[in-house]
Amino acid sequence: MPRRRPGAVRAARRLEERRLPDWARDFPPIDRLSLETSAAIRFAEHSGAGEHLQPGGTAQFLRSYRAFLRRPGRTLRLIASQCPACPGCQYDDVAVVRDALGDVVRVLPPRARTELREVLTVLDTEFRRRTLPDPDPAHWTDWSGRPYAWWHRRLYEGD
Ligand SMILES: [Zn+2]
Known part of the structure; x- marks a missing residue:
């Protein structure tokens, strides 16, 4: 997980809800989020504030996360990218x-951050319940010894 960079911190400070431009509200809501939070996300996506932020990305990420959790079977294995x-x-x-x-989450203003976090908490709980912890400590950190986020320390197909 990359540390929060100073640029991202500044960008997050700029993303005040009251400064949201009208175009950001001019779309249907993202996932199960309020119009206000969806607009804040859309604005953040266009700010390029984080490594993974891109227009339309959040809706797609939430679809992908839900699609993973909809897969059949009591336990799920993660699938590595080719x-x-x-x-x-x-x-x-x-x-x-x-x-x-x-x-x-990191670049959103407080209210929107709380709302997206709540959606993620529900999905994370299900993810934790259906996936298995990776017992191999060699998989817990990157090459520099920095620990991966917990959602990386789960068993993959082929482990
Ligand atoms: Zn490719």
């Missing part, structure tokens, strides 16, 4: 989708 370095294919891995949603 080309994880590729800007599009990296999201084949639901753990990277969850990274992206975390990026969105």
Whole structure:
């Protein structure tokens, strides 16, 4: 997980709800979020404030997360991306989708952040319940020893 960079902090401060432009409200809501939060997300996506932020991205990330959890079976294995370095294919891995949603949370103004967090808490609970912890400590950190987010430390297909 990348640390929160100073640029992202500044960008988040700029994303005040009262400054939301009209165009950001001119769309249907994202997932199960309020119009206000959806507008804040849309504005954030266009600000380029986080590594994973892109127009329309959040709706797609939430669809992907829900699609993963809709798969049949009591327990689910994560599926690694075939080309994880590729800007599009990296999201084949639901753990990277969850990274992206975390990026969105970090740049939102407080009220919108709380609302998106609540949606994620429900999905995370289900994700935790249906996936299995990876027992191999070698998989818990990156090459520099920095721990991965918990959603990366779950069993993948083929583990
Ligand atoms: Zn690719």
